[in-house]
Amino acid sequence: MADVFSKSVRSEIMGRIRGVNTRPEMMVRSFLHIRGFRFRLHAKALPGKPDIVLPRYKTAIFVHGCFWHGHSDCKRSALPSSHRGFWSRKISGNKKRDSDQIRALRSLGWCVLVIWECETKKADLLSARLKVLRRNKR
Numbered sequence: 337m338a339d340v341f342s343k344s345v346r347s348e349i350m351g352r353i354r355g356v357n358t359r360p361e362m363m364v365r366s367f368l369h370i371r372g373f374r375f376r377l378h379a380k381a382l383p384g385k386p387d388i389v390l391p392r393y394k395t396a397i398f399v400h401g402c403f404w405h406g407h408s409d410c411k412r413s414a415l416p417s418s419h420r421g422f423w424s425r426k427i428s429g430n431k432k433r434d435s436d437q438i439r440a441l442r443s444l445g446w447c448v449l450v451i452w453e454c455e456t457k458k459a460d461l462l463s464a465r466l467k468v469l470r471r472n473k474r
């Protein structure tokens with residue numbers, strides 16, 4: 337079947353689809369590691385397979401790409417100029433799925449943190465976002 341997208345658009349789409357072990361995720365992991373936090377990765381048994389799970393803190397962390405997960409009011413989440421309808425549907429679908437997964441985790445008693453890609457660029461911002469962990473220690 338012919339691809340409905342041109343080669344360049346298709347490669348854009350594929351490039352936007354990030355797998356595990358992305359750079360922002362590695363930033364958060366090393367941040368936690370340096371501070372002595374113990375964590376597990378990609379907890380498959382939990383809703384949404386959180387990227388990082390800290391069982392002692394009953395905290396699950398998602399490291400979200402700003403574009404792919406639709407970070408509101410963020411430069412990085414701007415839609416491409418072509419196929420806006422496609423992207424807009426795609427991103428709202430992702431956001432809906434994210435919020436369903438977060439709700440499911442919270443109903444299981446987990447504290448859920450979403451760290452955005454753009455927040456991993458600044459150590460002080462990341463540190464502020466992760467402060468909640470101290471409070472969650474069991």
Ligand SMILES: [Zn+2]
Binds near residue numbers: 411452454
């Ligand atoms: Zn962002």
